[in-house]
Amino acid sequence: MRPSPLGAQGKMTKPTNQQITVEQSGAFVETFSLAATSRGPLDGLRFAVKDLIDVAGHNTGCGNPSWRDTHPRAELHAVCVEQVLAAGGECVGKTITDEMAFSLIGENHFYGTPLNPAAPDRVPGGSSSGSASAVACGLADFALGSDTGGSVRVPASNCGLWGLRPSHGAISVAGVMPFAPSFDTIGFFANDSEILERVGSVLLARDPISEPTQPTIHLLDEAFSLIDSEVRVALDPVLDELRVLFPGRLRKASLDAWCGVAAGGGLEPWVDSFYTLQFAEIQSSLSAWIADARPTFGPATAASFELARSLDRRTIGAAARRREAYDHCLAAAMGPGDLLCIPTVPAPAPLKATNAQNRKGHYYRRALSLTSIAGLARLPQVSLPLAVTAASPVGLSLIAARGQDMHLLATVRKIAAALVSSRSG
Amino acid sequence: MRPSPLGAQGKMTKPTNQQITVEQSGAFVETFSLAATSRGPLDGLRFAVKDLIDVAGHNTGCGNPSWRDTHPRAELHAVCVEQVLAAGGECVGKTITDEMAFSLIGENHFYGTPLNPAAPDRVPGGSSSGSASAVACGLADFALGSDTGGSVRVPASNCGLWGLRPSHGAISVAGVMPFAPSFDTIGFFANDSEILERVGSVLLARDPISEPTQPTIHLLDEAFSLIDSEVRVALDPVLDELRVLFPGRLRKASLDAWCGVAAGGGLEPWVDSFYTLQFAEIQSSLSAWIADARPTFGPATAASFELARSLDRRTIGAAARRREAYDHCLAAAMGPGDLLCIPTVPAPAPLKATNAQNRKGHYYRRALSLTSIAGLARLPQVSLPLAVTAASPVGLSLIAARGQDMHLLATVRKIAAALVSSRSG
Incomplete structure (x- = not known):
């Protein structure tokens, strides 16, 4: 069994990957040192920035050389970078993103595959691949990513990190490439739940x-029913730990039962709605540039854009109607203390270079089925690195009501502290 | 006294401006006819689109010739345009916006000032100036605009229209120029509250x-205390009508009392927070293009960008912290039935060419003080065209809790129907 993010004896220890170099990690587009602009709660912490987010004086490449070469250098930091620098953070570099943010895998045709130190033969997950890798390799204390369809949550799960996707609209996306704006969020990774919460406090203000x-804690039937048995076997003991920690407060729940006719059919209509709306927005955001600049894409990205192009845009309205029904249903069902619990991913991190990116592949659609819940309903989600399979770490996720991000982060910190104590006891 | 949007005898009649031509209106960048893509609730309705929003095959000019000339033609419609076309709407053209969306006035240095038919010597308001003008002149049944700092609400008030700024994030901004993303919304105008609600149903899905x-209905002290007496005199009878319509349900309220120490000092800290965050986001969104393309701006817009450039970006964090305190305070205070009531604007529409755009001018800061409430707290707001001064129409606004957009539109329709009956009775 691989080293667990909780340590070999189940202790909650920080990974000791400090010996991995920048070159070995393959996580960075470029490294540099950018000092904090004032002191604050992030004093002394090093952070990395996904290369979809502006850092002044650097080109924002978005994982594609044509994009980099057809856009001017950033004059100013994105607002989220500015917030972190003013809170004491020191920026150590820009990290590789999947091309145009268009994948959950973490293999970039042009820039390579950042190392997943928890499972070196497997992908780190994407699209915030380099940010996850930098933190997992010990080259940064936290890292900024973006999460449209799972791009923080999935790599957090694969690499054994704590990762937050915030409530939609809660953290500024000014200075970040627009992709699918009604899903785009700024999220972040840390090796430590206390650092995750501190970064959250700064960015969520x-x-x-x-x-x-x-x-x-509501265990969602539809989510647990679509995962591989090895993930289930890895997560079951964690659920038992949570039952001890929160006696009588874990219960089974079902989206179909909660959302009635509006949902139905498990997560299939959720992921269909997500695909339609995400493709529609990506096309509205990027098609003019594509037609004008005629960029060169890697094969997987080219296939993704072709799929997006094939969308019948007259179906947008029906997908939007389902999305709002889901959003309102969960908003009505969830108070400040309610958390949905789902596996972050349906399977261990895929082996590298196995074309897992294929949109028709079983892995990809199941992964998006899980991530689409928070995405469609605009909810915050944390992936907790509490389990490992024989192949790679797998995360357990908690999803809170909209705007309850700080409450979610505090609960996650409490869980982390309790599991340190019980796993070492 | 000028013609009231409610008719000379106080009747709720549609304005009879159908005789105004496109040329006389000065509202359009270009006109064309784009048929609906399928049938739906907007069958037979003509709509216009602010030239900040993509319509396939047309250049999106954003009110500035340099922007138009340095960006490729739109390949696809913005998602919001797609939704409206698929619901039966027919697009009649693109409308003038204030340059780069950067004003509440409605005077464009390059493209002129769209006609405010309710007050021809006065500005229509901006930045969705042409969309408001097109509807007020009877050249469209409704029109799409965008509202970052008041750009739908203010022109709705000046021109005597119904206008919605939705909950932040509720309507897709894919295919719309990013300006200050954490405030950017797609809003719309109509001459008729029933049409406003129908368009809302389509776009809000x-x-x-x-x-x-x-x-x-909570009448906000801080808002009513900063308006001109002629606006107060015009709005007082409307408040009396609302007291008859909703007996015992109007009460005085105060942001200072609701939000305690978090606020304090009336609307001054609200508008300061808004300025800081809006300027920070505008700079993160646009400074790379400005440095690269060296665009030519009109004098007022150049001054606005200079002001934005002068921001000390280390103050972003403190402003974000105040913003989130306001957001959470109002979220905690307002249930689904609670509506804040404020004047939409502090004064009648300014006379044309009086440099009302000057950021230090008394009008501008007071207007932003009023519009910053919904902007900072991410709330939906409708401006209702229920009053006129000797100079121009002035709107009364209702602000609902986040996500209660359809509830707000239904209440507005009910108010409109009741006032038709009582004013004609």
């Missing part, structure tokens, strides 16, 4: 919550 | 609400 409400 | 909850 809210104080940490000292004592979170006792949560009610 | 939700069914209309047949019988809205009885509202509680």
